Amino acid sequence: MTTIIFGIFEEGLVYAVMALGVYITYKILDFPDLSVDGTFPLGAALTAAGIANGFLHPAAALFASFLAGALAGCVTGLIHVKLKVRDLLSGIIVMTALYSLNLRIAGKSNLPIFSKETIFSNAFLTENVPDGMQPYMVTIILLAIVLICKLLLDLYLNTRSGYLLRAVGDNDALVTSLAKDNGMVKIVGLAIANGFASLAGSIYCQQKGFFDVSIGTGTMVIGLANVIIGTQLFKRIGFLKTTTAVVLGSIIYKACVSLALTIDDLQLGPVHISVPVIASDMKLITSILFLVILVFSTSGGRKVKKHA
Numbered sequence: 001m002t003t004i005i006f007g008i009f010e011e012g013l014v015y016a017v018m019a020l021g022v023y024i025t026y027k028i029l030d031f032p033d034l035s036v037d038g039t040f041p042l043g044a045a046l047t048a049a050g051i052a053n054g055f056l057h058p059a060a061a062l063f064a065s066f067l068a069g070a071l072a073g074c075v076t077g078l079i080h081v082k083l084k085v086r087d088l089l090s091g092i093i094v095m096t097a098l099y100s101l102n103l104r105i106a107g108k109s110n111l112p113i114f115s116k117e118t119i120f121s122n123a124f125l126t127e128n129v130p131d132g133m134q135p136y137m138v139t140i141i142l143l144a145i146v147l148i149c150k151l152l153l154d155l156y157l158n159t160r161s162g163y164l165l166r167a168v169g170d171n172d173a174l175v176t177s178l179a180k181d182n183g184m185v186k187i188v189g190l191a192i193a194n195g196f197a198s199l200a201g202s203i204y205c206q207q208k209g210f211f212d213v214s215i216g217t218g219t220m221v222i223g224l225a226n227v228i229i230g231t232q233l234f235k236r237i238g239f240l241k242t243t244t245a246v247v248l249g250s251i252i253y254k255a256c257v258s259l260a261l262t263i264d265d266l267q268l269g270p271v272h273i274s275v276p277v278i279a280s281d282m283k284l285i286t287s288i289l290f291l292v293i294l295v296f297s298t299s300g301g302r303k304v305k306k307h308a
Contacts (some may be wrong), residue, residue, distance in 0.1 A: 007141055008258050012251030013142040014204050015222055016256055017149050019230075019250045020243060021196030022223030024153075026240070028169045028233065029189045034091035035076045036087065038098030039069040039194040041216035043201030045102040048111040048211035051118065058119045062202050063144075069198020070191040072098060077187030095216075102213055109213040118206035138207065149196065150243045156192070165189045197223075218283055225251040225290045232297050253289070260285045 018040060025033040043065035050056025056064060072094060080090040103109060117123065120138050129137055156162045169183045197219070205211050230249020234240050261282065 004258060006136070007306055008255045009139050009251060010137075010142060010207065011258075012016070012254035013139070013146050013247075014200060014207060015144050015226060016247040016250035017203060018197045018200035018219065019246050020153055021200070023167075023194035023198075023243065023246045024189050024193040026224060026227055027164055029186060029193075030169045031080075031186070031190065032088045032091065033073075033076060033190060033193065034088065035072060035094035035098070035190075035194060036091075036197045036220045036223060037216045037218070038073045038102070038217040039101050039197040039200040039206075039216075041211070041213060042068055042098055042105075043198035044205035044211040044215060045106040045111075046198075047200050047202040047211075047298045048113050049105050049107065050208075051113045051116045052111060058117060058122065058206060060201060061206070062119070065202035065275075066195040066199045069079035069201075070195035072133070072194070073190040073194030074187055076182065076194070077183075077190040081183035081186060101212070102216075104210050110210060112210040113205070114209040115150065115257060118209070119203075119208055122273055130286045142203070142207075146247060149199070150247060153192075153196075153243055154241060156291035161185075161188065218286055221290050225286070225293055226253050228293050228297050231255050232293075237242070257282065258286055260289075268294060 003192040008113050018036070022033075022036060025031045025036075046057075046065050046068050047056070047061040050061050050064065051058060076094045079085050079093060080087050085093070120141060125134075125137060133140075164185050165188065166181055166236070168182050168189070201215070204215065206246065226249045227246050228245070228249070229252055230245035231242060234248065237245075
């Protein structure tokens with residue numbers, strides 16, 4: 001049971017970093033950015049190639065991945081803002097291009113780094129961390145990274161640039177009236193969002209010990225589910241920051257997926273339902289959960305509007 005709980009926290013915290021990026025595009029910019037499905041494996045590909053070939057330190061791979069993702073986000077923004085391509089299509093174009101680029105970087109569709117040092121497994125941790133703490137180090141390191149990302153994002157959103165970013169999502173005309181280029185503000189937002197997604201891919205690669213070209217499939221859906229769960233469940237708790245709610249939503253979402261994967265038999269009164277669930281069903285479970293979340297969140301919004 002303890003292993004399952006720590007597994008949920010580890011998976012949830014990895015995707016929480018990516019969800020912070022999706023929060024920027026979905027909630028702040030109102031931009032359906034599908035390039036996240038390409039920038040998540042971009043971070044993993046860069047990390048795996050760098051560590052496997054010895055030219056990137058595991059910690060440096062995190063920063064390199066963030067910068068690579070930010071660059072990809074800038075490309076999405078430039079296609080949308082400068083070339084006047086629709087937001088959805090801009091993301092699809094970059095996501096498709098990144099599939100080939102990720103294969104180029106990694107050199108093959110699957111690149112393992114099991115025998116290499118990572119931020120979770122290295123000589124420093126082996127020598128300095130007591131044996132009793134070793135099983136918890138992955139969770140502790142992930143929690144530290146997520147907290148740093150969350151705090152940095154909170155600080156940024158309270159700067160002048162952060163306020164402009166929020167204003168672009170609410171009212172483009174207001175940003176223009178302040179003599180600011182709303183297109184440039186969007187590009188900055190997309191760069192930060194995809195930087196977080198790519199950073200999450202780097203963390204995922206180091207935690208799992210491999211890069212696979214298909215790990216980005218459905219990343220946007222998972223991120224949206226995390227954001228919607230967090231913002232809907234905790235919207236009435238005033239003292240809780242939205243970024244904190246997104247992180248908690250990521251953990252809750254992973255708990256739901258894990259629960260679905262571990263339940264094979266359901267007994268509902270006299271009715272016995274046997275549904276053998278295997279790991280390959282995860283994408284199906286993800287889609288069903290996301291649909292349920294969307295239906296409930298939308299219907300909830302309609303009820304509030306009706307009684308207003």
